[in-house]
Amino acid sequence: MQYNFNAIEAKWQKKWSEEQTFVAEVSQEQKKFYSLDMFPYPSGAGLHVGHPLGYIASDIVARYKRHLGYNVLHPQGYDSFGLPAEQYAIQTGQHPAKTTQTNIKRYRKQLDQIGFSFDWSKEVRTSNPDYYRWTQWIFMQLFNSYYCYNTHKAKPIEELINHFEEKGNSGLNVASDENLTIFSATEWKQYSPEQKEAILLQYRLTYLAETEVNWCPALGTVLANDEVVNGRSERGGHPVHKKKMKQWSMRISAYAERLLKDLNQLDWSDSIKEAQRNWIGKSEGASVCFKVKNHQADIEVFTTRPDTIFGVSFMTLAPEHDLVKTITTSKQKQAVEDYIEAASLKSERDRMADVKTISGVFTGAYAVHPFTQEPIPIWIGDYVLAGYGTGAVMAVPCGDQRDFDFAQHFNLPIPNVFEGVDVSKEAYTDKENTVITNSDFLNGLAGKKAIKEAIKALEEKNIGQRQTNFRLRDAVFSRQRYWGEPFPVYYVNGLPRLIDEKHLPLVLPEIDEYLPTEDGAPPLGRAKNWAWNTQTNQVVENSKTDHISVFPLELNTMPGWAGSSWYLFRYMDSQNNEAIASKEALDYWQNVDLYIGGSEHATGHLLYARFWTKFLNDLGLIPVEEPFKKMINQGMILGESAFAYRKKGTNEFISKNKIGNIEVDPIHVDVSMVNLSNELDIEAFKKWRAEFESAKFVTEENGSFVVGREVEKMSKSKYNVVNPDDICEAYGADTLRMYEMFLGPIEQAKPWNTAGITGVHNFLRKFWKLYHNGEQFEVTDLPASKEALKTLHKTIKKVTEDIENFSFNTSVSTFMIAVNELAKQKCNAKEVLAPLAVLISPFAPHIAEELWEKMGHNDSIAKVPYPKFEEKHVVEDTKTYPISFNGKMRFTLDLPLSLSKEEIEEIVMKEEKTMQQLAGKTPKKVIVVPGKIVNIVG
């Protein structure tokens, strides 16, 4: 009988959906297991073959846990706000909601076709008002909270107001902006409501602040670093420069210590935890205050090496540092301004990455060394970043390589403060093994002791103090985009007010074009109805704005990570209209037992979700402090990107072999427009984007246009996406599932390649044939042979271990070996074949269901108890020993496992082949490891 996978798979997918096989409800009698995937962004390119890799793995575990008797929550949804839909809207004029809807439909069809055991009744979409209502609600809770360092918890802002009313703002140990003005209770009471609100914003967990952005005047918008290439916009090649903008920020830095500490309790890979540790970047040291000569100003720096303070020979400020303009001398003014202008064109990443080009300008001003009172020249240099620490460093060239390089480049002195160390060629950065010299009271001290003494002196002289710094910056939360959650905020006299909870969701308004306004306001500035009437609590026409009862609404929207920071809780009770989820559901499902997704989210999504979880826990809204207990990071399935090369600054494309010395920018082209010989379909390319319609092409002699290829992340923005649909069609979902697992370790990245898929497909056909005799289904009730039972139990053991270790590729191999063996043994005993079907059902659920049904069962295989491994079927009494000479295996010998070390040695030494190998020589040593190996050393 033919293995008709298309029919079988359609049949069972329909059945699972009709019978709601995988719907999970809170059940106090059953232990829970929450298996979650990072939900997809429904891109126009469709689900690509990289997505299912993780989904298949989590589905295998979900199905496996059901066999073990767990109540499994395994939901799926869509991260459906985001830039690509908006970009598409700009290009085509279609509403992002509409294209998103279309894309979701396609994703759903593709997901269904792979046979996942998702509970679709719990689906969420971050762009649904029913969902983002709660995202807005959480934003409001953040706005209404501050962070107390004494209790290590977020607290209602009212408590802070009470404190202000009683004691002013001194003596508080709470998270806030820097540069606070200290006020008394009396002063607080005299402040106007506007002044009070401005002060409170300095404490709220989400607040407005001036932040630097990449501003592209031609596009009238802010660009991600990603979208800026060599100081120009990726789209259109327009100039981009740094600009300060007032934006919402999230005070994640308040949680830095907890985010760091609680990593220890997570069952995540060490590498991801390490990445988060480094991202949070806790460093201990001191803040030091340098006076500026002939100015009132102070420059504050943070250093982890206060012990080297006598090695300071200059200071470097970020070009954007506030003081630069005031301290620069008239003589240096022009040079400094030019430098600032040049630096504003560079991206932060370029500034960090480019250590070879050393640049900087002297401001003409001097600081005063706090101990020696010597003047220290103040420079600006783009290796110092404004958003980092205080945006200023005390440069110690003998102890820091970047400072050293800077000093050497500009001929600045390099005083040595390390005893017996040569610093003429490079800086000496070892903290521990050094003794300080040329440093007054620090002379002769070493390591931690020197640091401690330095800090003590700084504190005594009141010019600095011990300080713990975090690299983690507060997260900018505003986007100048249309397709995101609107802020539930309106402005009274320029200060933010929240609309009342009752009136959520604040629904995204309609606009005529998805572009910024002519005067550079975000797209929501185009909305005709985007003002808030505080009388009726409704969105009304902008023209009604009177700043008395009708006020303008916020024009920014929230970033992509807002909706994904808490979605795991919404799945528990996704239809709830009263709360993010019911208490009952939150208490039962707790948090995610297994989270599978890419490690590229290591420091983005995974940190923000932890932050929001902790915050919601602080408010008592959820019972857990961490969202994801265990996580597995699937390696990326990489795509082969295609590039067309555009001559710099033109709209002329040059075929790969014609480039020669011409300077070109590589531009991603959609892989679907490129054939197997790497030739581009020029007509399709021209139609692809308006800007290419008038492009010119330099082709090869034969008229073809050749593109470049590179293996990269598979991503819509790289236009290199390959879909799983064709594979399901040609080989079936079970084959796709097993093939993706067979490709290699789940955590390892690999380029997509379908070369081996027939092997897996053939395996499933062989598996099917085990249960058949020619055209007839044939499984007998006769007892199985000893060998067959051995094969089965060996397989149970290995596959189970592999699932527990997330080593799915080796379980597929194990199934292949089992089927090869059972086929050889001509086994068709139900005693073996029934448990085998259960064993394979997490991997290939459709074929397993079908065979299970044929074996006479009416119910789904999904919740059938997992087969039990029995040791007695697999015990071995002999071992094939490798006999090595000097570590090289020469022959093998079958010996009983019961033999002792001495007995083994005796037998081996008597063996004729041993004599041959030794050729009359006496061995120096014989190493016998029973059950493992014999090694004879000559």
Added chain:
RNA sequence: GCUCGGAUGGUGGAAUUGGUAGACACGUUGGACUUAAAAUCCAAUGACCAUUGCGGUCGUGCGGGUUCAAGUCCCGCUCCGAGUACCA
């Protein structure tokens, strides 16, 4: 640059604690079946030397080291991938 990964046959990969390197597949080659093809089945397949058989040498990105024994541990590199704070 910095942070985190990775590198094993022609290809994807396997190898529990350091203990027979290359399981399982793909591909290739040869054979069976067939009028033929497909499908299926059987055999060989790391490289090199030898080949009548027994065998031997080299071999896990590169260079060192530890060990009776290293793909695995240590030190130093090279190349590739991811992240780098507005792609998601």
